[in-house]
Amino acid sequence: MSYRWLDRNLKWVFTLPSVIFVVLMMAFPIFYTIWISFHEWSMSSVVAPKWVGGENYATLFKDARFWNSVEVTVVFTLSTVVLQTVLGVAVALLFFRKIRGKSIARTLMLLPMVATPVAMGLVWQLIYEPTIGSANELLKMFGLKPMDWLASPSQAMMSLVIIDVWEWTPMIALIVMAGLATLPSEPYEAADVDGANGFQKFRYITLPLLIPTILAAGLLRLIDSLKTFDIIYATTQGGPNYASETLNLYGYVLGFQYFKLGLASALIVVFFLIVFSLILAVLGIRKRMEGLHR
Amino acid sequence: MIGKSRIGNLFLTLLTWFVIILFSFPFVWMVLASFKNQAQIMSTHNIFWFKPTGDNYVQVFGQYAFLKFIWNSLVVAVGSTIGALILGLPAAYAIARYQLHRLGSIVLIARIIPGITFLIPWFILFSNLRLVDTYTALILSHMLVGLPFVIWIMISYFESLPQEIEESGLIDGSSKLGVFLRIVLPISGAGIVSSSLLSLIFSWNNFMFSLILAGDKTKTLPLAVFNFLSYAEVNWGGLMAASCIITLPVLLIALIAQRYITGGLAAGAVKG
Numbered sequence: 001m002s003y004r005w006l007d008r009n010l011k012w013v014f015t016l017p018s019v020i021f022v023v024l025m026m027a028f029p030i031f032y033t034i035w036i037s038f039h040e041w042s043m044s045s046v047v048a049p050k051w052v053g054g055e056n057y058a059t060l061f062k063d064a065r066f067w068n069s070v071e072v073t074v075v076f077t078l079s080t081v082v083l084q085t086v087l088g089v090a091v092a093l094l095f096f097r098k099i100r101g102k103s104i105a106r107t108l109m110l111l112p113m114v115a116t117p118v119a120m121g122l123v124w125q126l127i128y129e130p131t132i133g134s135a136n137e138l139l140k141m142f143g144l145k146p147m148d149w150l151a152s153p154s155q156a157m158m159s160l161v162i163i164d165v166w167e168w169t170p171m172i173a174l175i176v177m178a179g180l181a182t183l184p185s186e187p188y189e190a191a192d193v194d195g196a197n198g199f200q201k202f203r204y205i206t207l208p209l210l211i212p213t214i215l216a217a218g219l220l221r222l223i224d225s226l227k228t229f230d231i232i233y234a235t236t237q238g239g240p241n242y243a244s245e246t247l248n249l250y251g252y253v254l255g256f257q258y259f260k261l262g263l264a265s266a267l268i269v270v271f272f273l274i275v276f277s278l279i280l281a282v283l284g285i286r287k288r289m290e291g292l293h294r
Numbered sequence: 295m296i297g298k299s300r301i302g303n304l305f306l307t308l309l310t311w312f313v314i315i316l317f318s319f320p321f322v323w324m325v326l327a328s329f330k331n332q333a334q335i336m337s338t339h340n341i342f343w344f345k346p347t348g349d350n351y352v353q354v355f356g357q358y359a360f361l362k363f364i365w366n367s368l369v370v371a372v373g374s375t376i377g378a379l380i381l382g383l384p385a386a387y388a389i390a391r392y393q394l395h396r397l398g399s400i401v402l403i404a405r406i407i408p409g410i411t412f413l414i415p416w417f418i419l420f421s422n423l424r425l426v427d428t429y430t431a432l433i434l435s436h437m438l439v440g441l442p443f444v445i446w447i448m449i450s451y452f453e454s455l456p457q458e459i460e461e462s463g464l465i466d467g468s469s470k471l472g473v474f475l476r477i478v479l480p481i482s483g484a485g486i487v488s489s490s491l492l493s494l495i496f497s498w499n500n501f502m503f504s505l506i507l508a509g510d511k512t513k514t515l516p517l518a519v520f521n522f523l524s525y526a527e528v529n530w531g532g533l534m535a536a537s538c539i540i541t542l543p544v545l546l547i548a549l550i551a552q553r554y555i556t557g558g559l560a561a562g563a564v565k566g
Contacts, residue, residue: 007470011392014384018441019397021381025438026404029415036414043418094310105314107552112317114548114555116499118516119537122523123324126530132336134323166317174556227408230501234520251410256506261414268411275408 030272037265049262056266066267068242069250070274075157076246077225080164085218087165088172089210093202095173096180106177109170117167121234124163125150128235153243156236160244163231168224172217179213180206215286222282226275247271324541328534335530350535360539363518367540369429370504370514371497374436378493379486381437382444387474389445390452398449405442409502412438417506427509435503440493447492447558451485452478488554495544495555515540 006013037056039049060066095105112120127133128149136146149159187205196204229248232238238245238253245253251271255264327335329346354360389398416435417426425431455478463473479486501516508514513521519536522529548555 003469003471010470011388011394014388015394015397018381018385018401018445021437021441022400022404025412025416025434026407028419029412030407032415032418033411091313094306094313097306097310100307103552105310106556107549108314108318110548110552110555111321111545113559114495114499114544115321115541116516116519116537116544118499118501118520119324119540120320122519122533122537123320126327126335126534127320127323132530166320170317171559174559178556223406227410229409230499230516233501233505234523248408248410252413255410255414256417265414268408268414271408272411275406279406 033265033268036261037269039262041261042259043261052262056262057270059263060266060270065242065245065250069245069247072157072242072244073226073246073248073274076161076164076228076244077222079161080168080225080228081218081222083161083165084169084172084221085214087169088217089176089214091169091173092176092180093206096177106174109173111170112167113171117230118234120167121163121231124159124231125235128159150236151240153239153241156240156243160232160235163235164225164228167231168221172214172221175217175220176210176213179210183209211289212286215282215289219279219282219286223275223279226278247274321541321545324534324537327530328538330531332529332531350531351539353532354535354539358518358522360518360536363513363515364539366429366508366512367498367515370432370436370512371494373429373433374440374497375490375493377433377437378440378444379490382441382489383448383479383486384474386445386448387452387478390449398445401442401445404438405446413502413506416503420507426507427511429512431507432504432512432514435507436497436500439496439500439503440489443492443496443558444489447489448482448485451482455481484554487551488558491547491551491554492558495547498544 036049038051038053040052040056041047041049091109095102095109127135128151130136130146130148130151133149135149139146147155150156183206187209188201191201191205227248228246229252232244232246232249233252236244238249247267248271251264251267254260254267258264326342328350329348330344331347331349334344385397385401388394412435416431420426420431459477459481460473463477464470468476499516500514501520504514504517508517519533519540522533522536
């Protein structure tokens with residue numbers, strides 16, 4: 001009897017727990033953040049949140065440090081995603097050839113992205129350390145001048161981009177390799193008959209067929225790159241002189257160091273909107289590109 | 295594909311190994327430095343030839359309550375993975391069988407939203423419930439990391455299962471719940487392993503949620519390692535030993551179960 005009821009409503013019985021969890025842990029925080037972004041509050045239990053209308057947003061848009069963090073976020077995200085995608089495709093093509101120890105190579109490539117980011121941040125701090133780090137030893141080997149890396153406002157961003165590229169290029173490479181494995185062999189046979197060279201085959205067969213895979217991988221990285229927190233917090237904490245302070249970092253500082261919850265929430269709402277519109281834009285481009293190649 | 299000549303092939307093979315060395319270098323460096331004393335780290339001579347010392351590890355386990363942090367991380371990772379499986383497996387099955395695609399994309403949003411969005415509301419919520427610095431709060435927050443993995447990997451896994459098996463179970467008089475528990479789940483091992491491992495790894499690595507929800511009693515490894523930094527002089531050897539300890543389990547899982555992890559990580563992209 002109860003089994004029959006269960007069978008008829010299985011759809012709801014199976015999904016309800018997840019839905020309740022998602023509403024409590026995800027939907028509630030989103031609406032709470034929007035609500036608090038129109039208030040002034042310092043997490044005090046004595047003083048209740050005070051309604052201030054759009055004042056937090058006005059303050060935010062006049063705040064130079066906010067605009068700096070927008071710029072830092074855009075530069076960091078764009079450079080990491082572009083570099084990772086280009087290098088990832090190159091690495092995938094390189095690794096896809098028949099070489100000895102291919103499976104070891106693939107396993108080793110997996111390591112940067114599963115290793116604990118905070119720990120990796122510390123390791124890179126040692127590598128970048130100006131006096132004892134191996135990065136400067138390497139530069140000296142090539143007769144170049146040592147750099148300050150993370151300690152310099154002008155080089156911190158580049159140093160972080162290198163860490164992120166090291167960490168996530170393998171992700172693109174692995175996805176593209178999976179895509180390469182599914183490519184049909186007929187076009188290549190036809191190209192061989194026509195006497196096409198390696199580059200032509202890549203340019204006119206491999207690349208067009210791979211575009212959807214590359215875009216999907218790039219989108220995945222775009223989403224995660226925008227949200228990068230761990231490696232920045234574990235190395236520069238946004239410094240020096242805010243040179244690497246992304247929206248994520250500034251939001252954290254506003255909320256949990258300055259306790260300006262309203263302002264922090266307003267920033268998070270704006271951040272949220274940026275992330276969503278970017279994803280929609282990329283999805284739109286992807287649809288168009290797929291239409292072109294069909 | 296590109297170079298047909300022998301020299302070209304040799305060049306590409308060398309390039310491949312150069313890339314691998316480049317990507318492995320930070321790990322090699324971490325392990326080497328964890329066995330060096332401060333003087334050896336400070337000197338840039340004899341980088342690879344030195345007398346190894348285990349002092350850093352002794353210090354990490356002796357001076358700081360590292361076993362406690364390992365235990366905390368383990369409880370939270372295992373707890374949140376079990377929670378994500380209990381919620382996610384039935385949900386993924388229902389989404390796959392009844393084509394509830396809209397529900398599926400709502401779960402994907404959890405993967406898209408910046409984690410920082412949750413920090414303030416969670417902190418206030420869990421403070422009011424007096425749950426900050428408890429395993430409950432940490433496990434619940436980490437479940438939001440694991441759940442999207444479980445649901446997204448399992449949707450495509452359940453969709454790929456032949457429906458005939460389930461139908462034959464129903465004809466034999468089994469209830470739908472029985473079919474799910476006794477027929478579907480036992481043959482879904484590969485998918486469950488894949489999603490569990492990813493959930494475990496990303497919970498183990500999670501820093502941001504622990505940063506605000508963990509306290510002295512429940513401090514997890516990433517937080518503990520990070521706190522090492524704030525001690526007056528940077529003790530590089532100790533830091534690297536701690537980094538080795540925290541990454542070792544993850545690296546071992548990756549080495550042993552490479553296939554499952556690669557498949558799971560790519561699942562989001564293929565579906566995306």
